[in-house]
Amino acid sequence: MAEKILEIRSLTTGFLTDKGLVKATDRISLDIEKGKTLCIVGESGSGKSVTALSVMRLIDYAGGIIEDGKVLFNGQDLVSKRQNEMLKIRGNKITMIFQDPMSALNPVFTVGEQIAESLRIHKNLPEKEAWRQAVDMLRKVGIPSPEIRAKQYPYEMSGGMCQRVVIAMALACNPELLIADEPTTALDVTVQAQILDLLQQLKQEFKMSMLLITHDMGVAAEVADRIAVMYAGALVEEGTVAEIFDRPRHPYTIGLLSSIPGLEGERGGELYTIKGSIPPLSNVPSGCRFHPRCPYAMDVCKTNEPPLRESATGHKAACWLDDVGEDDPRPGKPNRAETKVTIGSRPEVTQP
Numbered sequence: 001m002a003e004k005i006l007e008i009r010s011l012t013t014g015f016l017t018d019k020g021l022v023k024a025t026d027r028i029s030l031d032i033e034k035g036k037t038l039c040i041v042g043e044s045g046s047g048k049s050v051t052a053l054s055v056m057r058l059i060d061y062a063g064g065i066i067e068d069g070k071v072l073f074n075g076q077d078l079v080s081k082r083q084n085e086m087l088k089i090r091g092n093k094i095t096m097i098f099q100d101p102m103s104a105l106n107p108v109f110t111v112g113e114q115i116a117e118s119l120r121i122h123k124n125l126p127e128k129e130a131w132r133q134a135v136d137m138l139r140k141v142g143i144p145s146p147e148i149r150a151k152q153y154p155y156e157m158s159g160g161m162c163q164r165v166v167i168a169m170a171l172a173c174n175p176e177l178l179i180a181d182e183p184t185t186a187l188d189v190t191v192q193a194q195i196l197d198l199l200q201q202l203k204q205e206f207k208m209s210m211l212l213i214t215h216d217m218g219v220a221a222e223v224a225d226r227i228a229v230m231y232a233g234a235l236v237e238e239g240t241v242a243e244i245f246d247r248p249r250h251p252y253t254i255g256l257l258s259s260i261p262g263l264e265g266e267r268g269g270e271l272y273t274i275k276g277s278i279p280p281l282s283n284v285p286s287g288c289r290f291h292p293r294c295p296y297a298m299d300v301c302k303t304n305e306p307p308l309r310e311s312a313t314g315h316k317a318a319c320w321l322d323d324v325g326e327d328d329p330r331p332g333k334p335n336r337a338e339t340k341v342t343i344g345s346r347p348e349v350t351q352p
């Protein structure tokens with residue numbers, strides 16, 4: 001079995017509110033193999049960013065609490081680390097880029113100074129060498145005339161250029177894992193494609209692993225090795241790109257795929273966008289949390305939480321329809337051989 005860079009084990013993260021602890025991720029388990037890209041997809045508010053911030057332990061600063069679970073990075077649990085230990089890992093072995101490049105850059109320093117600063121701190125480089133490497137990084141992320149650009153301030157650059165600078169900063173220390181949270185959402189479409197290509201190319205060159213968060217199934221199809229689908233704080237399906245796109249098992253995944261223009265015809269269904277909206281996390285529905293919006297919901301779905309079951313190929317889904325047999329209403333009927341093996345991989349909770 002391939003080596004894992006990241007193993008998230010039953011991670012529950014919450015926020016203390018006037019309604020008590022509200023869970024933003026509920027017993028999430030995910031793996032990333034070395035050199036691979038995992039994409040987390042799901043609607044707004046499903047807990048994608050909270051998952052990423054928990055891995056980075058930045059959630060502590062966002063008012064969140066990791067209630068339970070482990071985040072193993074190269075086998076070491078990050079959840080039990082103190083923040084001063086995290087400082088050696090964050091920005092060095094694991095780096096993160098966000099949607100808005102401007103918020104990641106300091107307006108009062110030149111872009112070269114900001115990259116060089118990171119290299120001085122994490123790699124202990126002398127000033128000249130840090131500057132040389134900063135310019136080199138700007139070249140690697142495709143910024144023309146990097147010697148000149150390095151002396152410019154963020155406001156002198158376009159959004160796309162700034163995101164390249166942010167990527168240069170994130171990769172300068174040669175991290176083992178890059179977490180990118182909607183890295184292209186704030187950019188125009190043509191620039192989006194360039195930034196995605198750049199990330200793909202740099203991932204190879206730097207031999208990194210990547211956790212990419214997106215609400216765009218098209219982006220996931222392009223860059224992911226595996227895709228994890230989150231809904232209202234829970235992992236509902238996980239598999240290879242082919243498993244998710246060709247043989248989706250969870251009706252939520254089927255709904256997400258059907259809302260991509262141009263794909264809906266392929267499985268013969270009519271254009272179907274998911275009705276309703278994601279529930280407030282303070283009031284997650286009983287049983288399967290997707291049941292109020294699920295076109296195929298059965299009685300069992302209202303009362304019993306479906307276990308996350310894994311097939312022989314490693315395709316995981318949490319859906320009671322896997323038990324239905326011949327009358328399976330899902331379009332394109334998921335491959336039955338693939339749904340056959342059932343291993344509960346989410347700790348059971350007592351049902352209300």
Ligand SMILES: Nc1ncnc2c1ncn2[C@@H]1O[C@H](COP(=O)(O)OP(=O)(O)OP(=O)(O)O)[C@@H](O)[C@H]1O
Pocket residue numbers: 015024042043044045046047048049050051062063064215281
């Ligand atoms: N600092 C916070 N305090 C309280 N609740 C929060 C905080 N940050 C996030 N949440 C809640 O946690 C839930 C998950 O948020 P998260 O940002 O992870 O969603 P997401 O899947 O990344 O959505 P989006 O696609 O909009 O970025 C949301 O209901 C959100 O309101």
Ligand code: NI
Pocket residue numbers: 048049050181
């Ligand atoms: Ni988010």
